[in-house]
Amino acid sequence: GDSVTQTEGPVTVSESESLIINCTYSATSIAYPNLFWYVRYPGEGLQLLLKVITAGQKGSSRGFEATYNKETTSFHLQKASVQESDSAVYYCALGAINTNTGKLTFGDGTVLTVKP
Amino acid sequence: NAGVIQTPRHKVTGKGQEATLWCEPISGHSAVFWYRQTIVQGLEFLTYFRNQAPIDDSGMPKERFSAQMPNQSHSTLKIQSTQPQDSAVYLCASSPDSYEQYFGPGTRLTVL
Numbered sequence: 659g660d661s662v663t664q665t666e667g668p669v670t671v672s673e674s675e676s677l678i679i680n681c682t683y684s685a686t687s688i689a690y691p692n693l694f695w696y697v698r699y700p701g702e703g704l705q706l707l708l709k710v711i712t713a714g715q716k717g718s719s720r721g722f723e724a725t726y727n728k729e730t731t732s733f734h735l736q737k738a739s740v741q742e743s744d745s746a747v748y749y750c751a752l753g754a755i756n757t758n759t760g761k762l763t764f765g766d767g768t769v770l771t772v773k774p
Numbered sequence: 775n776a777g778v779i780q781t782p783r784h785k786v787t788g789k790g791q792e793a794t795l796w797c798e799p800i801s802g803h804s805a806v807f808w809y810r811q812t813i814v815q816g817l818e819f820l821t822y823f824r825n826q827a828p829i830d831d832s833g834m835p836k837e838r839f840s841a842q843m844p845n846q847s848h849s850t851l852k853i854q855s856t857q858p859q860d861s862a863v864y865l866c867a868s869s870p871d872s873y874e875q876y877f878g879p880g881t882r883l884t885v886l
Contacts, residue, residue: 696877703777704865704877711873749817759830760805760869764817 660685664750664765672773673742679735679768681724681750688754693726693733694762696749704749707735745772776800778878780866786884787856795851795881799868806849807867807875808841817865823849856885 664681671677685691695707695717708717713728722737733750750765779798787793799806808820819833823843834841838856843849853860863882867875 703879704867706874706876709874759822759832760824760875761807761819761822761830761833762809762817762875763819766816 660687660691660752660763662750662752662763662765664748665768667747667767667769668771669768670771670773671740674739677735677737677740677744677770679748679750679770681733681735681765683731683733683750683752685731685752688752690754692753693724694751694753695722695724695733695735696751696764697746698749698767699746707748740770740772742772742774745770778866778868778876780864780878780881782881783879784882784884786886788886789857790855793853793856793860793883793885795853795864795866795883797849797851797866797868797878798847799849799866800870800876801847803868803870803876805869805871805875806843807869808849808851809865809867811863811865811880812861820851820864853883856883858885861885 661684665679692711694709697707698704708719710717710726713726716725724735747767749767751762753762781796804825806823811817821831821834821841822829826843838854841851863880865880867877869875
């Protein structure tokens with residue numbers, strides 16, 4: 659089946675440091691997978707951070723970037739300079755838009771703590 | 775826009791009892807998804823409706839679990855004869871087009 663593997667947490671970085679959270683996927687049932695990063699801030703619900711529908715493209719939002727690499731089956735999340743407000747749980751997810759199912763397959767989540 | 779509404783937020787049931795979880799999607803969204811989150815299994819897809827029709831229930835346990843969407847304004851997830859292993863946070867999401875799923879706050883189900 660389809661699966662997503664991401665950096666095991668917790669991850670702790672200091673404010674203004676750079677960040678990378680690794681994500682690799684296996685899409686055995688989806689011909690053209692789409693990739694997503696979702697985030698859950700403390701006390702809030704799960705929300706979309708960024709998405710990339712097409713291989714080779716890059717998505718960005720709130721200073722975060724991720725590039726969909728079909729060759730390495732990766733979708734790593736990066737930020738050049740984190741802020742304390744970035745502390746949250748980050749989930750990489752695999753989907754198949756415009757197929758008969760819109761379901762998402764999630765990674766286990768990575769807890770990020772940014773120290774002031 | 776109130777977002778996806780899930781009720782109740784917390785539910786405690788005894789083993790063997792029935793639990794019904796409610797989801798009100800964002801008005802105008804045509805797709806509704808149900809997921810379950812546990813420490814052990816993580817976030818798992820359960821089932822998916824589009825325009826109220828069931829499209830994919832491949833993640834639903836074969837027994838005791840059922841989901842319905844009787845109208846465009848709400849969906850229910852029913853668990854019969856609840857067991858301790860059903861304890862989880864159940865998340866509902868809606869989407870206007872399946873590109874972006876908007877998640878509700880979840881219902882935390884505890885089966886004693």
